Amino acid sequence: MASNAGAGKTGLIFFPAFDWAISPTHPEREERLLYTRDQIFEEGLMDLPQIEEYKPRLAENKDIARTHFCVPDVESQVTEAHLIAAGSTLTLADALEKGEIRNGFALVRPPGHHSMRVVHGNRGFCNINNMAILVEYLRTKYGHKRLAVIDTDVHHGDGTQEIFWHDPEVLCISFHQDGHTLYPGSGFVNEIGGPQALARTLNVPLPPGTTDEGIHYVLDNLILPILEEFKPDLVLNSAGQDNHYTDPLANMRFSANGYARLNEKLAPDICVLEGGYAVETALPYVNTGIIQAMAGLDYSHVREPDYVPGAFVQTDAMWREIKKTVDQVNEAWAKREEMVQMVRESLGDFYRRKKRVFYDTDMINESQEESVRLCPDCPGYMTITSSAQRGYGTLNNAFCVSIPRGACSSCREDAKEEYEEHLEDRRIGYVYLQDKDRDKFKFCNNMTHTQKGY
Missing domain, CATH: 3.40.800.20 (Histone deacetylase domain)
Structure with missing residues (x-):
């Protein structure tokens, strides 16, 4: 306490x-x-x-x-x-x-x-x-x-x-x-x-x-x-x-x-x-x-x-x-x-899941695919591919990368590489890098080629 x-x-x-x-x-x-x-x-x-x-x-x-x-x-x-x-x-x-x-x-x-x-x-x-x-x-x-x-x-x-x-x-x-x-x-x-x-x-x-x-x-x-x-x-x-x-x-x-x-x-x-x-x-x-x-x-x-x-x-x-x-x-x-040990042994290097999220107030449907590296040396970096729609029109596509606290050098390098690779993907509107380990955050608007950070 x-x-x-x-x-x-x-x-x-x-x-x-x-x-x-x-x-x-x-x-x-x-x-x-x-x-x-x-x-x-x-x-x-x-x-x-x-x-x-x-x-x-x-x-x-x-x-x-x-x-x-x-x-x-x-x-x-x-x-x-x-x-x-x-x-x-x-x-x-x-x-x-x-x-x-x-x-x-x-x-x-x-x-x-x-x-x-x-x-x-x-x-x-x-x-x-x-x-x-x-x-x-x-x-x-x-x-x-x-x-x-x-x-x-x-x-x-x-x-x-x-x-x-x-x-x-x-x-x-x-x-x-x-x-x-x-x-x-x-x-x-x-x-x-x-x-x-x-x-x-x-x-x-x-x-x-x-x-x-x-x-x-x-x-x-x-x-x-x-x-x-x-x-x-x-x-x-x-x-x-x-x-x-x-x-x-x-x-x-x-x-x-x-x-x-x-x-x-x-x-x-x-x-x-x-x-x-x-x-x-x-x-x-x-x-x-x-x-x-x-x-x-x-x-x-x-x-x-x-x-x-x-x-x-x-x-x-x-x-x-x-x-x-x-x-x-x-x-x-x-x-x-016991469960953590058993599950980690059965999954390999990455855990992935797909899910749908409904925004009931704004009537938005979101599809996500999440990937987390099951790293033996740190909590592992995460990526999320997200696409949101209202009705039949696509609102925004995004690719998100999160570096955890205590990230190892391997996860840090791989996470930054994923971020940089997706900066060139014109199918994705927005790309984000969330670095919790260093408390730095940035994103890129791929449509206007502008970057911003916090």
Whole structure:
């Protein structure tokens, strides 16, 4: 954990993004934070010595390029609101690392956990992934090696999962409503990460109607024991709040007090707001409970006006399903090293996969082919060939190369060679080189023969 336990404050940042909206009546709108802010001020939380409010700042384009391949470029895919939402998480990271705060909560929008490594547009209300940008910033600026991301949103955190799929040093655990019943239709138990990072991605799909008791069973019997064994430098929480029983986009039965108790047990170093769309009936109470739990305050009085204790009960069938899922995920975690060794021996020098990504907000279909070198000396470089279409027209073709932290000389040379070879391929519109090892990023527009870097 961070070496700043002596700092007792909880840092907060509010950014409602007044000038960003998908549409005026869209569930992801500024009122999500305005009702919360009113509630917190009414409760007098901002006047307490345990709370410190910080002002947001803009993330730099380089912070985005460190995580994403934005097609055609960062400026085309993000607005100022996106840069401020991402930058707010970095402000809290700086405050945490300086010892100014014990923990922090970025109450910001737009959200980000559905945004993947390659970005052609908006999917699941997300353009860029605030949490993933925070992770890469913490690793680059402060040298953290092992980080854990716990996603408590009702929707599977498929973007965060995809970005760290091949990274054994980032543990991604997502519990969510079963993808058979809810967007994005993923997050099943068999999704456990790439061949060199097996069981560093863990998913806990839960049946619709899961209550406080079911979610805390997952926390107590799966998430907390695994965190204790993984021993991350920091625990980060993608704090979605749409497991709440009043959320209009899902079917779970979590309460505000249940969220607060979860936060107290999980003890995240930084929380980043994701989803949650019951703007009046849930968010003010859930956020109040989370903030009080983070600040070490009594949250026992936090309760929604319509909450009735004992109103939601899980059936025996639901309990059996939850316990079976927890057992399966625990088994995968226990066998992680054995699985990595077995899979690496069977795959050869490269791991390849093809996939399709649908951008539901912007109605874009993307086809990808991903290749990762299974290098014995380093994490291995990655290439991605991406083609995006809207309707019958091609939007953009891209070729992306990523050099990992700790890259060996062979992977570095081969990655640069692949980048340079594709600069001559006129079938590809954009070519990118993401050098995480040296924190340098550049791309070329093959149509105009112009290059740019961050």
